[in-house]
Amino acid sequence: MDVTPKIAIKNLFKIFGPQPKKARTLLEQGLSKEEIFELTETTIGVQNASFEIYAGEIFVIMGLSGSGKSTIVRMLNRLIEPTSGQVFVDNEEITSMNRGQLVQMRRKKMSMVFQSFALMPHMSVLQNAAFGLEMDGIDRKTREERALKALEQVGLEAWAESMPAELSGGMQQRVGLARGLATDPEVLLMDEAFSALDPLIRTEMQDELLRLQARQKRTIVFISHDLDEAMRIGDRIAIMEGGRVVQVGTPEEILQNPADDYVRAFFRGVDPTNILTAGDIALDSQVTIVIADGKSPRAALQRLIKNDRDYGYVVDSERHFKGIVSTDSLREVIERPEVDQTIPNAYLPGAKPAFSGDYMQDILPQVASHPWPLAILDDDGKYLGAISKNLFLRTLHRSEQVENGTLEGPATK
Amino acid sequence: MNIFNFDEQQIPLDEWIQTFVDWLVANYRDIFQIIKAPIEWSLNGLEWLFATLPPWVVILLFAVAAWRFAGKRVTLFTLLTFLLIGYLGLWEDTMTTLSMVICSVVFCAVAGIPLGIMAGRSDRFEMILRPFLDAMQTTPAFVYLVPVVMLFSIGTVSGILATIVFALPPIIRLTSLGIRQVHPELVEAALAFGATNWQVLRKVQFPLAMPSIMAGLNQTIMMALSMVVIAALIGAGGLGNPVVQGLNTLEIGMATVGGLAIVLLAMVLDRITQGIGKK
Known part of the structure; x- marks a missing residue:
């Protein structure tokens, strides 16, 4: 901006x-x-x-x-x-x-749109839209052309010759909006x-x-x-x-x-789920596994066990999200020597990421339907963090505390 | 001293007014004679016009106006009224009355609409104007007839002046009301789009006040007609004459016929101007 x-x-x-x-x-x-x-x-x-x-x-x-x-x-x-x-x-x-x-x-x-519409009842829709231009002394032909363009923008060009009283409230306010836009x-x-x-x-x-x-x-x-x-x-x-x-x-x-x-x-x-986006609440507290290191499933498993985590978030060297692995899926690959010993073979099917601009409401089904925390990416596909069921519920709870005025200090990520 | 001594006159207001009017007449009569000139010219013009036009043209003009603004029934009524007036032998008197009414209404409109607009836009001006309007409407015409005659001489012009005094208030009041009835949001909206005060008046307030102004004009016409008989007392011609003469000589028939013509003419003018107001 x-x-x-x-x-x-x-x-x-x-x-x-x-x-x-x-x-x-x-x-x-x-x-x-x-x-x-x-x-x-x-x-x-x-x-x-x-x-x-x-x-x-x-x-x-x-x-x-x-x-x-x-x-x-x-x-x-x-x-x-x-x-x-x-x-x-x-x-x-x-x-x-x-x-x-x-x-x-x-x-x-600077033009203005009013709560009561404030359209001139003695003027047609077109004349109303042209009102500001008329005050400015612009000749009739030019101002009616520009007013018609403004009416097109709000989808009312067909009503140009009507009187405001013939239109519904919503349409009248579109005329009000067109009047505001006509002077550009x-x-x-x-x-x-x-x-x-x-x-x-x-x-x-x-x-x-x-x-x-x-x-x-x-x-x-x-x-x-x-x-x-x-x-x-x-x-x-x-x-x-x-x-x-x-x-x-x-x-x-x-x-x-x-x-x-x-x-x-x-x-x-x-309802905070309509306002907060995934990017607002995602936490980068999950274990990430960088695939470019040439790590084997065994090394990845070690890392998860060491961090006492069940799921790992696989990214490339530029943090582009690749997939999610679990201790179980990694073990499955390791225990079957006939399969290529690569991490992608351990990706959990169905582990789709969400994006930072998605509202909490939109990601709720994904958070609810899988055991693993939902991966959240920015617009370039880079991994930002994840949202667990726990985190999601805590955010809702915190909003409730905000509403009740019991929360001390600012909410932190 | 008894402050409630009401047995004798304490304030000789009547003498003061007498002295003032005498002084005005003695010193400024010439100026008042000049003031009446524009009214005289307009009236003479109108009278000449209505006297010159053949009756059928006048009837046609009114019928066309009735047709355009007020519909079939009023047109028929207008035709019958004018025919009846003709057959009753009152055509000339009616034309004089019409000239007088039109002349006074035009002057009322020219003065009254701007005054009404000013009163509509300024509370202070309205406050100052109101007692004058009240006085103009309630002071019995007989009170100001004599000074008017003293200043402007006897005749039709004096009759018109007396008529203007009486018929002016409604158009001022209703113009002011019409301006005040325009929603303030509309004025605000006009200002928000860069309207000047003059543009607000011309593009918003005046057109929206028009129905009320037309109602005021209609009332002014009605009141002007109601002054016809009184104007006849100070030498104005027209339909007031047969009424006054009839009363003086106790010819009830003549007075009634004159009164009937006034009423019918009033109805024709009322229906046509109301029709214009609704358009």
Whole structure:
């Protein structure tokens, strides 16, 4: 992933209400959001948020309602004016732009998709998709061509002449997405874009988004209150609570190492087998046998016995995985002198490896159906480690402890 | 001193107003005469038009409008109404009334829609405007008829001015309501795509407020028609004349016929403008 920050947020505050200055002072004195509201009728929307969003990633900002996530995303394009702090996009300071610059930035660089779709009911699907281009003063022919292309991307070109009210919710949000894509923005803000859709359609839309993202790497800031959604589409996630950004990290980092009880509580009921991959949990603690040494089955057997192990993982000199042998299979070769005394003859049939990107859920049948730990390879076919039944169950158990808040310290591999 | 001494007048507001109006008339009558010029020109133009056009052309125009916007039944009703008015011998009066109504409604729309838009977009402006609108709608017309006559002289133009005062509020109120009823998310979405304030108004708020604005226009037309008789008291012509004359001379028949024509004309204009609003 590209590591230049596309969007940088620095010490961003949003305070709503009659006495923002006083609220700020009270906040610095350590009063809680609730106490401040009691005293001043002033709400701390977002407090001291700082993070960076990289080019080409899907960055999910997650939190419950009232956590300030929708406020933060609206401060990126200044639909809500920050009380203090800075927002940079490509090192340009959004927060210091004048009206005209801001309008240009919204037209060319950053578009938005809304939870309520917010389609113009008096305009056709095509006119809706062309809305941003129309605001930019692009002539009718050009903007309708570009809008039609955007509609093609979401599979709605046949509906161009329909009115939004004639479409289903899922289709309306596709129009919303097409409107966001038509201006070809570098940054796409999506405010709970799929939350109003029923679960099946939501998953479909998430896939659609991932498909579009695979083709034309935009920087997407996605607001969600749904952890499954965040885990599914987010490259990185920021978790917000009460206006604060509690933790920023990849889904795996956050799941394995939650910053506090609030984050932990979020993960209660999350199935870790959908999130953790084989590569996340595989341990390189099994005995490996390097085949290039010209080792005989007898030497391999010696090595297993010496290490008190039943299974050995055979790799070549570059750690490419070759197969699995067991003490029994090696003995069988040794006891039959008519067979070539080579290690490959002792490979266990059916010992197929899995890959580091496979989810725990996907490898469960393989782990369960064989007595030996499952070999895990990286994308180049190199041996990374293995997952035993024991390790698999321990990971599940640890996740449960995380959920219950009983686990001390970070989970270690 | 008894602060509840209500037996005598303590505040001579009536005298102050009298003095103020006298002063206004004495010093600024010329200016008010200039103000009424554009109304006079528009009205004269319209009156000339309706007097010149042969009746069948006028009937045809209204029938076509009814056909396009309001359907068969309204078309038939429109034809019958105009024929009846003709046969009752009220054609000329009706054309004068039409000119007056159209003229006042046009001025109401020209002033009222922008004011309504401003009120719709600014709570403060709406707050300032509201008491004036309340006063315009509830002050009995007789109260302002005399000062209007003093400033603008007797005649149809004064009648139109009185009509505008009374008929202006609904179009302002309903335009403001229409703008306010536009979902805030739509305005937010437009802004997010780089719309300027003007673009938000022109592309989003105004088109979406259109049905409400049309309802306001319809109400303004109805109220303008209801002022026809009162306008006749200060020398405006039209269908108010037979009513006023009939009342003065106790010719109930004449007054009723004039009233009937006003009601039928109101129904025709109402159905056609409602049809336009729905389109």
